[in-house]
Amino acid sequence: MIYAKIIGTGSYLPERVVTNQDLEKIVDTNDEWIVSRTGIRERHYAADDQNASDLALIACQRAMQAAGVTAGDIDLIIVGTSTPDMVFPATACILQDKLGVKQGFAFDIQAVCAGFVYGLATADKFIRSGSVKCALVVGAEVFSRIMNWQDRSTCVLFGDGAGAVVVKASDTPGILSTHLHTDGSYRHALATPGTVEGGKVRGSPMLTMEGSTVYKFAVKAFEEVAWEALRANYMVPADIDKFICHQANQRIIMHAAKKLALPDDKVVLTVDKHGNTSAASIPLALDTVVREEKIKAGNTILLAALGGGFAWGAALLKW
Ligand code: UT7
Numbered sequence: 001m002i003y004a005k006i007i008g009t010g011s012y013l014p015e016r017v018v019t020n021q022d023l024e025k026i027v028d029t030n031d032e033w034i035v036s037r038t039g040i041r042e043r044h045y046a047a048d049d050q051n052a053s054d055l056a057l058i059a060c061q062r063a064m065q066a067a068g069v070t071a072g073d074i075d076l077i078i079v080g081t082s083t084p085d086m087v088f089p090a091t092a093c094i095l096q097d098k099l100g101v102k103q104g105f106a107f108d109i110q111a112v113c114a115g116f117v118y119g120l121a122t123a124d125k126f127i128r129s130g131s132v133k134c135a136l137v138v139g140a141e142v143f144s145r146i147m148n149w150q151d152r153s154t155c156v157l158f159g160d161g162a163g164a165v166v167v168k169a170s171d172t173p174g175i176l177s178t179h180l181h182t183d184g185s186y187r188h189a190l191a192t193p194g195t196v197e198g199g200k201v202r203g204s205p206m207l208t209m210e211g212s213t214v215y216k217f218a219v220k221a222f223e224e225v226a227w228e229a230l231r232a233n234y235m236v237p238a239d240i241d242k243f244i245c246h247q248a249n250q251r252i253i254m255h256a257a258k259k260l261a262l263p264d265d266k267v268v269l270t271v272d273k274h275g276n277t278s279a280a281s282i283p284l285a286l287d288t289v290v291r292e293e294k295i296k297a298g299n300t301i302l303l304a305a306l307g308g309g310f311a312w313g314a315a316l317l318k319w
């Protein structure tokens with residue numbers, strides 16, 4: 001039996017830190033509102049000359065170093081991003097070239113904030129089938145580029161960053177199971193609806209969100225998909241050692257954790273320092289706790305994400 005196992009993690013946050021106090025100067029908001037509604041205190045913004053592939057490159061180099069693999073070992077690259085470098089080619093192709101990977105194949109996944117979990121699920125299938133031996137799964141975003149600075153209900157929430165994992169074929173698990181869902185009837189609730197036509201942008205290229213619709217859906221979806229993953233593996237919430245939920249809002253994460261009766265020390269929170277980095281949020285949070293040595297061999301880790309689409313999903317891992 002072939003399993004897929006994460007053997008190294010890496011992440012990168014751009015240098016520029018933007019605090020809630022910084023945002024108070026450009027939009028009608030305040031630190032108290034942002035912290036009490038979301039838990040966010042600061043986020044990072046990419047420099048003008050940094051694209052998603054540049055952030056991804058550093059995250060991947062760190063993950064590959066941690067895993068002890070080189071460019072010659074990678075035969076699949078999947079990038080979850082909603083803020084690609086360009087319309088095409090895929091950011092994954094640009095990343096492949098920057099990494100010096102000459103073999104295998106690379107593609108992007110568009111599942112917004114669920115992009116990393118969708119990517120991990122896809123890599124898991126390729127590895128279990130025997131067609132891929134070693135994959136890079138990446139979440140990389142520059143959401144600061146699609147903020148509407150006139151909309152205080154969204155522009156304070158998001159940040160830029162990248163996270164990556166090296167996933168390798170293994171005799172032992174690994175990724176225990178993954179569970180993906182989509183409900184396109186909610187596609188209006190979280191969208192960047194613009195596109196390119198005739199050399200111009202058609203529609204708005206800025207992020208729009210019905211915050212309360214997303215909030216209500218997310219708390220229910222996280223609880224349901226967590227139980228789905230646990231049941232598939234004959235586990236109960238007490239078996240989870242770390243819960244790494246999409247870092248959009250501390251209140252949503254803690255609500256989901258409460259429904260699963262998880263104590264605070266099992267819940268990973270990085271939203272205070274990262275903001276919502278969409279597809280990058282879970283691999284950024286995972287790398288943070290791995291480097292803090294808060295995850296031990298044999299631990300059971302639940303990842304859960306939800307984003308525009310709505311697209312959501314979970315992955316249950318044995319570390
Ligand atoms: O990444 C994909 C997943 N995304 C999410 O999971 C996000 C889900 N949604 C949320 O996290 C929350 O709905 C928000 C954080 C976006 C909003 O929190 P809320 O508690 O639902 O606030 P609200 O939208 O109901 O707004 C409450 C009030 C409004 O004022 P009035 O109408 O009550 O006077 C807003 O105008 O807060 C006001 N407000 C702000 N005030 C200061 C909205 N944004 C701001 C702001 N600063 N930045």
